[in-house]
Amino acid sequence: MRRIVTGTEATAIAAKLCKPKVISAYPITPQTYIIEKLAEYVSNGELNARYISTDSELSSIGIVAGAVAEGVRAFTATASHGLVFMHEALHWIAGGRLPVVMAVATRGLGAPWILMCDMQDALSQRDTGWMMLFASNAQEAHDFIPIAYKVAEEVHIPCMVCMDGFLISHTAEPVDLISQEAVDSFLPEFSPKLSLSDEPSTLWPIPEPDTYYLIKKDLFEDHKNALYIWKKAFREWQSVTKRKYDVCCGHMLEDAKTAFVSLGATVETALEAARRLRKKGEKVGVIGIKLFRPFPESDLKELSKGIEELLVIDKAVSMGKSGILFQEVKSTVDIPVRGFIGSMGGKDLTVERIERFFYEGKMWI
Amino acid sequence: MDLRTRLEPGHPACAGCGAAIAMKIASAVVPSNTRVVIPASCWSIILGKYPFSSLKLPVIHTPFALASAFATGMRAAKSVPVMVWAGDGATYDIGFGLLSAAAERNEDIVYVCYDNEAYMNTGGQKSSATPKAAKTPTTPQGKETEKKDIIAIMKAHKIPYIATASIAFPEDLQRKIKKAFSIKGFSFILIHSPCPTGWKMEPSLTVKASRMAVESGIFKLVEIKHGQERETYKPTCYVNPREYYKLQGRMPRDE
Numbered sequence: 308m309r310r311i312v313t314g315t316e317a318t319a320i321a322a323k324l325c326k327p328k329v330i331s332a333y334p335i336t337p338q339t340y341i342i343e344k345l346a347e348y349v350s351n352g353e354l355n356a357r358y359i360s361t362d363s364e365l366s367s368i369g370i371v372a373g374a375v376a377e378g379v380r381a382f383t384a385t386a387s388h389g390l391v392f393m394h395e396a397l398h399w400i401a402g403g404r405l406p407v408v409m410a411v412a413t414r415g416l417g418a419p420w421i422l423m424c425d426m427q428d429a430l431s432q433r434d435t436g437w438m439m440l441f442a443s444n445a446q447e448a449h450d451f452i453p454i455a456y457k458v459a460e461e462v463h464i465p466c467m468v469c470m471d472g473f474l475i476s477h478t479a480e481p482v483d484l485i486s487q488e489a490v491d492s493f494l495p496e497f498s499p500k501l502s503l504s505d506e507p508s509t510l511w512p513i514p515e516p517d518t519y520y521l522i523k524k525d526l527f528e529d530h531k532n533a534l535y536i537w538k539k540a541f542r543e544w545q546s547v548t549k550r551k552y553d554v555c556c557g558h559m560l561e562d563a564k565t566a567f568v569s570l571g572a573t574v575e576t577a578l579e580a581a582r583r584l585r586k587k588g589e590k591v592g593v594i595g596i597k598l599f600r601p602f603p604e605s606d607l608k609e610l611s612k613g614i615e616e617l618l619v620i621d622k623a624v625s626m627g628k629s630g631i632l633f634q635e636v637k638s639t640v641d642i643p644v645r646g647f648i649g650s651m652g653g654k655d656l657t658v659e660r661i662e663r664f665f666y667e668g669k670m671w672i
Numbered sequence: 673m674d675l676r677t678r679l680e681p682g683h684p685a686c687a688g689c690g691a692a693i694a695m696k697i698a699s700a701v702v703p704s705n706t707r708v709v710i711p712a713s714c715w716s717i718i719l720g721k722y723p724f725s726s727l728k729l730p731v732i733h734t735p736f737a738l739a740s741a742f743a744t745g746m747r748a749a750k751s752v753p754v755m756v757w758a759g760d761g762a763t764y765d766i767g768f769g770l771l772s773a774a775a776e777r778n779e780d781i782v783y784v785c786y787d788n789e790a791y792m793n794t795g796g797q798k799s800s801a802t803p804k805a806a807k808t809p810t811t812p813q814g815k816e817t818e819k820k821d822i823i824a825i826m827k828a829h830k831i832p833y834i835a836t837a838s839i840a841f842p843e844d845l846q847r848k849i850k851k852a853f854s855i856k857g858f859s860f861i862l863i864h865s866p867c868p869t870g871w872k873m874e875p876s877l878t879v880k881a882s883r884m885a886v887e888s889g890i891f892k893l894v895e896i897k898h899g900q901e902r903e904t905y906k907p908t909c910y911v912n913p914r915e916y917y918k919l920q921g922r923m924p925r926d927e
Contacts (some may be wrong), residue, residue, distance in 0.1 A: 329748045357748040361741075362773030369734070369741025369770065370748065373709075376732060379749035432779050503730050503746070505705035507678075510732040514722040 308484045314475035316409045317482045318384070318468070319344035321452035323354045324490040325408075327382040327452070329374035331359045331367040335359070335389040336422055336444035337472040338412035342384055345607065368409075369398040375405040376510060378502030380456065381409075387414035390428045397465075401436025401526065403511055404501060406459035408452065412470045412476040413571070413622075419568035423653020424472040426570065430599075432633040436526060438466040438533060439599040441570040445470075445480045447597075449556035450550060453485070453494050457540045460497050462533040464526070466573040471572040471622075472655065474499045485548060493547045534601045544550040554603035557610040559585070563592030565665070566611065568636050570596050573649060573656060577620060580661035604639050611640050618665060620649040620656070629670070646670055656657055676700050683726035685718045687715045688875025690865030690882065692718055693839045694786045695757070696864070697732075700852060701846045706753040707732060707746055711739035711767060713759035714793045714867075715786075737767040740774035743781045753853055755782040760801035761791045764820050775829040775858045782852040782859045785822070788867035796870035796922075806922045808870075811896055814924060827896055833859040834896040839866075840883035844893060851895075856877060864891045872921025886914040 312320070322330075330349065332342035348354040361367045371381035385393065390411055400407050413429045415421035427437065433462045440455055442448040448470045455466040468613050470476055503510065514522065534554060541552045560566060560583055567577035574595035581591040594610050594617070596603065611617060618639060621630025627635065633646030647664040648671055650656040662672050680697040685692040691714050699708075708731045710716055716733060720726045734742045739756045747754045763785040765773060771783065790808050791797040797810040800820040807814050826834050833855045837845035845863065852859035866882050868875040885891040888911040893904045917923040 329745055331745070359744065359748060359777065362769060362776075364736060366741040366744070366773050369738035370745035372734075372738075373732075373742035373745025373747075374749040375745075377741070377746045377749035377752075381745065381749070396738060399738075406924050455691050503732060505752070507725065507728040508730050509719060509722075509725045509727075512719060512722040512725065512731075512733065518722060573811065583908070646735055 309481055310484055311479050312445060312482050313340065313468045313477055313479045314448040315340035315412065315477070316344055317445040317449035318470070319348070320451060320484060321449045322382045322410070324346045324485060324487055325382070325453050325456050325494060326354070326670065327356055327372040328379040329357050329359070329371065329381040331361050331370035331381070331383045333361045333364050333367045333385070333389065335364070335386050337414055337476045338384045338386040338410060366401070368393040369570050371406055371407050371409070372396060372400050375407050376403070376495070376503055376563055377501045380497045381407065382409070384410035384412070386412045387416060387428045391416060392430060394432065397435035397437055400465050404463040404526070406463050407465040408455045408459055409467045409667050411467045412451065412472040413469050414472040422424070424622070425651045425653070426469070426622040427624070427651070429467065429469045432467070433600065433631065435508035436464070436530070438464055438530070438601065440466060440468050441599060442468065442475060443571055443574045443595060444471045445475055445478065445482050446550070447552070448475055449482050449484065450544065450548065450552070454540050454544055457494050458533060458536050460499070460549055461536055463500060463528055464530060464533060469540060469571065471629045474572040483578065489547050493543060504661055509549060511565060515641070527656050534598070534603060536599055552597060553606070554598040555606045555610065556593060558593040558595070560614070561667060562590050564590045564615045565612050565618060566592040566594050567618050567620055567661070568594045568596065568632070570599060570632060573620050573622060576656055577661060580658045580665070583658060584662060584665060589665070603637055607636065611642060614642060616642060617644045619644060619646045620661065620664070621646060622650050624648055624651070647672065678728040680726045680728065682893050683718050685714070686869045686875070688868040688878040689718070690788060690839050690867055690878050691715060691786045693878065694863045694865045695727065697839060697842045697845050698784065698849045699727060701850050702729070702755060703753045706755050707812070709734060709743045709746070709754060709764040709835045711758050711870065712736040713762055713769070713786070715757055715759070719792060721853060733850045736762055737770055739767055740770040740783065744777070744779045747779060747781050748771045755784060757784050757786070758788060759793070760785060760787045761799045761924070764800045764822055765798050772829065775831050775860065778831060778857045779834060780856055780858070782861070785862045786863045786865040788865045788870060789869050792867045792870040805924055808922065822862060830899065831860060832857040832898055836862045836864070836892060838864045838886050838891060838893060840879050841905060843891060848895060857890055866877045870922070873919050881916065881919050884911050884919070887911040888916045890916060900901055904922060
């Protein structure tokens with residue numbers, strides 16, 4: 308069924324179809340509509356879950372962690388200051404191998420106060436051990452939730468599904484909504500390899516340093532190998548919905564000498580910029596990265612074959628160094644890479660500014 | 673008194689640890705499938721290193737502030753008994769907001785705070801449960817402010833069950849633990865648990881100190897059921913609070 312919905316509603320509908328048993332919710336712009344919709348579904352009986360309205364994002368993330376530790380599927384959503392407030396728990400959940408799935412509507416961070424979109428919140432969680440998926444539109448925000456559950460629960464690694472705040476979260480667009488039957492056939496019941504039981508046992512006691520080292524090595528390797536599980540899940544999703552995704556996608560690359568590389572909604576703006584530049588005779592393509600963690604290194608290398616230069620458009624910056632996505636791309640490929648801080652705090656990332664970046668190559672425009 | 677114990681010998685608590693005694697008494701009467709939720713605290717250590725465990729119950733370790741939230745999620749996921757077992761640092765200080773929130777939501781969990789009156793696991797630094805005048809590594813001149821009245825605060829949450837208990841009164845403690853598990857909704861139990869290491873006291877004096885705290889009236893044994901408060905033990909012999917403080921090297925000496 309096709310309906311015109313915002314990214315937040317598309318996310319809430321998808322979350323409902325995955326039948327989480329526990330939902331924790333704390334309001335923060337621009338994700339709030341997700342948890343409001345879920346409250347509605349629970350209160351009108353469309354979804355049978357315990358809905359817990361919390362005092363803070365700390366409680367929200369702790370509650371979903373506790374529920375998943377008991378072997379039950381759970382859901383929460385957050386953004387911006389809420390996400391960074393959760394930071395300690397994000398590390399704990401990944402270390403504890405709890406397959407929590409959380410939606411993030413990305414937004415800038417203060418000071419000064421800012422409500423609008425960038426990706427400083429999400430990308431500064433890069434090293435927590437979570438898998439990170441970035442939707443480029445409301446359709447992807449919708450589709451990525453069941454796919455995230457499928458992969459997270461198979462590899463026992465948590466996953467955040469990110470969408471650009473406002474640009475996707477608050478923009479209504481046509482979305483092909485999945486049916487309950489489709490989700491049920493795609494997503495099996497959650498049967499964790501590890502959870503609490505009635506028998507004496509301890510989750511996460513202090514190990515010897517050598518054991519701790521091995522635990523981290525395991526997570527590192529499982530994280531990297533999860534890339535293949537993502538590819539498999541995307542293929543299965545295609546067989547159910549006919550919609551095709553990959554860990555990263557190339558556009559107009561056949562004859563391209565240059566390609567923009569980006570995440571999320573920026574990919575669609577970069578596509579428009581590439582089309583315009585092509586009209587001016589420039590051979591430009593676009594690489595959209597869907598999966599940021601685990602990072603699709605070999606796919607990115609493969610897509611950049613024959614390309615002379617990559618132009619990375621970032622919405623997050625590591626002060627004193629460069630854009631965050633820029634670092635990832637730079638450390639993956641052997642060709643020249645230039646970086647552009649396309650937006651911070653919702654500064655309009657126009658096609659014109661991307662064209663200027665193409666010609667001028669400056670980091671701040 | 674129920675003498676079955678779920679606390680195994682060989683755990684790494686300090687000699688005379690009040691927190692270990694508290695667990696020994698309490699764990700004997702909890703349901704056998706009780707999930708014990710332990711935030712950062714002495715008990716993160718007392719439980720033992722992987723792959724050993726000193727406690728014969730299902731246990732989950734959590735970050736410092738998050739025990740109430742984990743417990744909430746666990747109880748929401750399954751109909752199983754859940755007990756938070758937290759120190760005063762996690763309860764009075766860093767996890768206070770989340771504790772208050774879980775109490776306000778009246779989650780069906782038992783929250784036990786074993787109060788040793790400072791951050792004993794990190795070397796005895798002041799918490800807001802530390803009594804006035806106590807010298808700690810972060811209050812070398814003695815603490816200037818009063819101990820926070822956590823019971824009054826929990827009472828203000830209008831939760832169904834609140835109690836204080838002492839390791840020197842094990843029958844009373846066990847009765848209150850059992851009561852907490854029998855009541856639907858949020859229960860809060862504060863167990864006075866002296867720490868000889870942090871209090872600069874002989875390890876053999878733990879139970880004596882706990883008893884003197886009660887007998888002197890400094891630590892009252894009470895129970896508050898649906899707002900109705902009663903003393904569960906009336907001190908029978910008068911102990912001067914000075915005698916109680918005199919046991920503790922952390923407290924100032926009388927001139």
